[in-house]
Amino acid sequence: MEILLLIIAAYxxxxxxxxxxxxxxxxxxxxxxxxxGNAGATxxxxxxxxxxxxxxxxxxxxxxxxxxxxxxLFEDTLPSNEFVDIEIGLAIxxxxxxxxxxxxxxxxxxxxxxxxxxxxxxxxxSCALALVVFLLVLFSSRYVSLSSxxxxxxxxxxxxxxxxxxxxxxxxxxxxxAILLIITHRKNIRRLLSKTESKVVLFKSTA
Numbered sequence: 001m002e003i004l005l006l007i008i009a010a011y012x013x014x015x016x017x018x019x020x021x022x023x024x025x026x027x028x029x030x031x032x033x034x035x036x037g038n039a040g041a042t043x044x045x046x047x048x049x050x051x052x053x054x055x056x057x058x059x060x061x062x063x064x065x066x067x068x069x070x071x072x073l074f075e076d077t078l079p080s081n082e083f084v085d086i087e088i089g090l091a092i093x094x095x096x097x098x099x100x101x102x103x104x105x106x107x108x109x110x111x112x113x114x115x116x117x118x119x120x121x122x123x124x125x126s127c128a129l130a131l132v133v134f135l136l137v138l139f140s141s142r143y144v145s146l147s148s149x150x151x152x153x154x155x156x157x158x159x160x161x162x163x164x165x166x167x168x169x170x171x172x173x174x175x176x177x178a179i180l181l182i183i184t185h186r187k188n189i190r191r192l193l194s195k196t197e198s199k200v201v202l203f204k205s206t207a
């Protein structure tokens with residue numbers, strides 16, 4: 001029963017539609033009807049600007065971290081040999097909530113930031129290295145979508161090199177992350193192939 005309640009709580013945390021609520025309450029728009037149509041931090045940056053984008057990014061990351069951290073509230077009562085499995089279950093529930101939020105008509109974002117926050121709690125070192133991959137690709141290509149997919153695909157490889165398949169559940173989780181990010185970015189893949197994908201402006205010229 002405790003695990004079920006944790007899963008429900010993680011889903012509800014993930015369902016908090018940060019960009020949708022900020023767009024509606026402060027700007028009078030539905031972020032999903034503008035830009036790329038995605039209810040995530042990147043589209044918030046493009047449509048609403050830097051400050052709202054940063055706020056959405058931080059909150060979405062914290063959603064994932066908070067959801068996985070719920071397991072520690074019951075650390076003494078949960079089976080120690082299954083603790084990582086429970087963390088993974090909470091991460092999946094939270095990301096599912098972000099993609100299909102009950103508070104926003106089940107139309108959410110791609111879950112990248114939320115996934116980052118959740119995975120940072122479960123495997124901090126591997127997650128940090130995957131984040132390095134994200135930043136390297138972002139600064140070289142300026143495509144957020146390509147950077148997200150590159151980080152997702154690199155994560156199971158990094159995890160394998162560090163942990164050597166010591167935890168089968170983690171291996172499965174890492175592969176699911178790579179698959180999920182490719183699936184949720186399928187429209188971006190088409191735009192990348194047709195060279196119509198939008199690039200981000202990392203540094204504004206002062207000239």
